[in-house]
Amino acid sequence: MLMSQQFASTRKDVSEEEVSVNAQLLTKAGYVEKVMAGVYAFLPLGLRVLRNIEEVVREEMDAAGGQELLMPALHPKEYWEATGRWGGLDVLFKVPSQHGGREYALGPSHEEIVVPLAQKFIHSYRDLPQYVYQIQSKFRDEPRAKSGILRGREFMMKDLYSFHVDEDDMHAYYDVMKIAYSNVFTRCGLNAIETEASGGTFSEFSHEYQVVTESGEDIIFTCECGYAVNREIAKVQSGDECPLCKKGVINEHKAIEVGNIFSLHRKYSDPFKLRYTDESGVQQPVYMGCYGIGISRLMGAVVEVHHDDKGIVWPEGLAPYQVHVVQLGDDEDVVKSTQTLIKKLDKVGVSYMYDDRKLSAGAMFADADLIGAPHRVVVSDRSLKNGGVEHTVRSSGDSKVIDIAQLVKEL
Amino acid sequence: MLMSQQFASTRKDVSEEEVSVNAQLLTKAGYVEKVMAGVYAFLPLGLRVLRNIEEVVREEMDAAGGQELLMPALHPKEYWEATGRWGGLDVLFKVPSQHGGREYALGPSHEEIVVPLAQKFIHSYRDLPQYVYQIQSKFRDEPRAKSGILRGREFMMKDLYSFHVDEDDMHAYYDVMKIAYSNVFTRCGLNAIETEASGGTFSEFSHEYQVVTESGEDIIFTCECGYAVNREIAKVQSGDECPLCKKGVINEHKAIEVGNIFSLHRKYSDPFKLRYTDESGVQQPVYMGCYGIGISRLMGAVVEVHHDDKGIVWPEGLAPYQVHVVQLGDDEDVVKSTQTLIKKLDKVGVSYMYDDRKLSAGAMFADADLIGAPHRVVVSDRSLKNGGVEHTVRSSGDSKVIDIAQLVKEL
Numbered sequence: 001m002l003m004s005q006q007f008a009s010t011r012k013d014v015s016e017e018e019v020s021v022n023a024q025l026l027t028k029a030g031y032v033e034k035v036m037a038g039v040y041a042f043l044p045l046g047l048r049v050l051r052n053i054e055e056v057v058r059e060e061m062d063a064a065g066g067q068e069l070l071m072p073a074l075h076p077k078e079y080w081e082a083t084g085r086w087g088g089l090d091v092l093f094k095v096p097s098q099h100g101g102r103e104y105a106l107g108p109s110h111e112e113i114v115v116p117l118a119q120k121f122i123h124s125y126r127d128l129p130q131y132v133y134q135i136q137s138k139f140r141d142e143p144r145a146k147s148g149i150l151r152g153r154e155f156m157m158k159d160l161y162s163f164h165v166d167e168d169d170m171h172a173y174y175d176v177m178k179i180a181y182s183n184v185f186t187r188c189g190l191n192a193i194e195t196e197a198s199g200g201t202f203s204e205f206s207h208e209y210q211v212v213t214e215s216g217e218d219i220i221f222t223c224e225c226g227y228a229v230n231r232e233i234a235k236v237q238s239g240d241e242c243p244l245c246k247k248g249v250i251n252e253h254k255a256i257e258v259g260n261i262f263s264l265h266r267k268y269s270d271p272f273k274l275r276y277t278d279e280s281g282v283q284q285p286v287y288m289g290c291y292g293i294g295i296s297r298l299m300g301a302v303v304e305v306h307h308d309d310k311g312i313v314w315p316e317g318l319a320p321y322q323v324h325v326v327q328l329g330d331d332e333d334v335v336k337s338t339q340t341l342i343k344k345l346d347k348v349g350v351s352y353m354y355d356d357r358k359l360s361a362g363a364m365f366a367d368a369d370l371i372g373a374p375h376r377v378v379v380s381d382r383s384l385k386n387g388g389v390e391h392t393v394r395s396s397g398d399s400k401v402i403d404i405a406q407l408v409k410e411l
Numbered sequence: 412m413l414m415s416q417q418f419a420s421t422r423k424d425v426s427e428e429e430v431s432v433n434a435q436l437l438t439k440a441g442y443v444e445k446v447m448a449g450v451y452a453f454l455p456l457g458l459r460v461l462r463n464i465e466e467v468v469r470e471e472m473d474a475a476g477g478q479e480l481l482m483p484a485l486h487p488k489e490y491w492e493a494t495g496r497w498g499g500l501d502v503l504f505k506v507p508s509q510h511g512g513r514e515y516a517l518g519p520s521h522e523e524i525v526v527p528l529a530q531k532f533i534h535s536y537r538d539l540p541q542y543v544y545q546i547q548s549k550f551r552d553e554p555r556a557k558s559g560i561l562r563g564r565e566f567m568m569k570d571l572y573s574f575h576v577d578e579d580d581m582h583a584y585y586d587v588m589k590i591a592y593s594n595v596f597t598r599c600g601l602n603a604i605e606t607e608a609s610g611g612t613f614s615e616f617s618h619e620y621q622v623v624t625e626s627g628e629d630i631i632f633t634c635e636c637g638y639a640v641n642r643e644i645a646k647v648q649s650g651d652e653c654p655l656c657k658k659g660v661i662n663e664h665k666a667i668e669v670g671n672i673f674s675l676h677r678k679y680s681d682p683f684k685l686r687y688t689d690e691s692g693v694q695q696p697v698y699m700g701c702y703g704i705g706i707s708r709l710m711g712a713v714v715e716v717h718h719d720d721k722g723i724v725w726p727e728g729l730a731p732y733q734v735h736v737v738q739l740g741d742d743e744d745v746v747k748s749t750q751t752l753i754k755k756l757d758k759v760g761v762s763y764m765y766d767d768r769k770l771s772a773g774a775m776f777a778d779a780d781l782i783g784a785p786h787r788v789v790v791s792d793r794s795l796k797n798g799g800v801e802h803t804v805r806s807s808g809d810s811k812v813i814d815i816a817q818l819v820k821e822l
Contacts, residue, residue, distance in 0.1 A: 007478045042481040067418045070453040074565045099554045143510045154485045
């Protein structure tokens with residue numbers, strides 16, 4: 001991509017309203033643009049990052065046996081009434097139709113859709129277990145939405161639902177998902193702490209994945225021994241805000257929840273009478289689990305963790321492109337060497353942005369740092385005199401002049 | 412994928428309500444499942460087809476200079492008021508918030524979002540032209556929705572918006588899009604007729620892409636000379652329902668609109684005052700075009716056109732997988748040859764479904780025909796005795812016994 005032709009450029013005039021670091025940086029760098037509070041457009045660069053995160057999640061869900069499908073956002077009211085959540089969930093958007101007085105729910109979650117769907121296909125023990133997931137936009141009527149893409153009224157989620165013959169199988173898959181989740185967050189450059197959390201009345205088993213950062217809206221306690229717990233349930237368990245672990249020194253942190261896993265037991269299968277016939281011909285209830293990852297929130301969390309005073313520092317796997325090529329000046333040698341470089345990058349399939357805007361070196365370097373691709377490569381008279389191009393690693397700041405062929409080999 | 416482990420199977424008990432051929436076949440074959448009228452879930456097979464169509468569209472839009480982004484479904488009311496469409500569009504879903512009396516629109520189209528967005532980035536003639544598109548769910552409060560995935564209350568769309576310095580540039584890009592659209596539909600196995608259509612008051616230039624089929628809701632007239640026109644405007648132009656072309660024999664057809672292209676002129680840029688500074692420093696209005704393809708509707712149209720009495724007959728590029736492998740019986744040779752076949756398919760990267768369900772040959776063949784992959788390959792005692800596996804082409808019915816290595820080479 002030529003930077004001069006990009007639809008969205010870096011911006012200096014970002015609204016003061018954007019108080020969160022993720023929204024400030026992502027807006028300035030041209031990744032997202034606020035449409036209204038809690039609702040963002042993902043610009044071409046932002047969509048590339050979102051797709052990279054989706055791909056990491058998709059690979060790990062597929063590896064755990066997940067089958068991807070796509071459920072709608074518009075839900076029948078009667079399914080939400082069946083589970084008691086039509087009146088019971090204050091963040092549920094209710095959409096009236098102008099025809100015939102109908103009302104729909106706008107899905108903040110898909111238990112109410114996936115269970116009736118599973119009912120069409122799950123009849124016998126032979127049809128179990130099943131694991132289905134989707135990556136899709138969710139909606140929540142949030143009273144406040146001031147954390148950029150960390151808490152949206154519309155946001156991208158991966159939600160996986162599992163169906164089991166019994167509790168044991170449900171618990172076994174819960175452990176499979178723990179590993180998958182750990183893989184996802186590690187690949188996204190996040191240290192997400194598996195934290196005990198409230199599972200509601202139905203569940204002794206619920207964990208959140210929490211990323212420690214100052215902008216977090218949750219409070220978690222971690223113990224030296226490895227145990228971590230959300231303050232919400234530490235309160236419930238101990239009667240005050242002191243956590244329960246006695247095995248080591250307790251620390252308190254602000255954190256962002258980037259994922260959660262629940263054993264649903266029969267909470268949603270019972271209202272819809274989702275049952276199967278076992279080996280001896282007897283009807284049995286289906287046990288379920290659900291497992292969420294906030295894809296767009298994860299993008300925001302990565303920015304909260306991976307930035308410095310100059311801009312974003314993307315982990316390699318998530319960056320919109322790997323190399324930011326800056327051409328300084330118009331000298332024949334510079335132009336020729338830049339063309340050689342990008343042809344070689346094309347050939348080996350390394351993605352790049354090519355800054356052809358002919359601005360001052362300072363302005364182009366500032367944009368490269370702000371946007372945060374892992375590698376900056378500057379082609380200039382000086383670099384060519386010194387034997388090649390100047391390669392700077394965004395995360396460490398390490399810089400060296402290197403021959404083009406050698407650089408492409410290293411990338 | 413092992414067919415025995417699929418979440419969704421073929422179904423015989425499809426509701427009589429599903430009157431359309433596309434919904435009947437796609438539901439029976441396990442591609443989609445109706446959640447309510449006009450709202451469908453895309454099952455794993457269906458999502459694969461949807462993704463294949465998306466990829467064709469994405470490639471052609473990228474080739475025409477399009478930059479992909481992702482806008483939200485939830486829109487601020489004030490933008491729709493600015494264009495006069497808040498009160499003027501009867502299919503607009505209006506979503507009340509439970510907090511603070513706010514109301515949102517649920518996007519049936521994105522002019523109201525893309526123009527304020529473009530305003531952040533388009534300032535000078537140097538910033539033009541721009542072409543941005545998205546592939547995203549749209550919502551329409553349809554009074555009736557009885558055509559399966561041809562007319563949905565929630566549906567997948569590609570919408571591209573172009574921004575130009577003047578009318579000439581707008582018209583020139585209109586012709587670029589005509590070629591891109593022709594490529595898309597040809598690659599999807601559709602003969603889509605470029606049909607003159609109503610562009611509303613603002614536009615002499617509007618075309619629909621119409622696929623002739625009995626289930627179409629539109630009526631078009633085509634002339635031998637190549638001219639085609641929607642009945643709606645033939646009426647307006649001629650005062651009755653006779654079309655205007657005098658160059659040849661006129662035919663009347665039912666047809667499905669799978670895409671449309673509009674010259675928007677200043678219809679949406681004016682209300683938002685989207686302007687740019689020209690070379691001489693003067694403020695000028697931006698001209699726009701918009702170009703839609705109904706991704707999920709296109710999938711339905713392909714089924715309406717490409718099926719026979721046994722099921723769907725997918726064009727190669729859209730099929731959820733290329734080969735449907737049927738293993739007949741459990742003899743050691745059959746098992747071994749099937750394993751050899753699927754390993755070879757894996758190696759060359761040809762996608763396949765493996766029917767390992769051990770049902771009767773008739774039941775498995777019926778499902779293969781219903782699902783409609785381009786190639787069926789049967790491994791049986793008999794085929795092995797005859798020198799290989801039995802390869803049947805779904806579209807022609809041509810069948811032959813062929814050596815496995817040779818078959819894989821041909822695929």
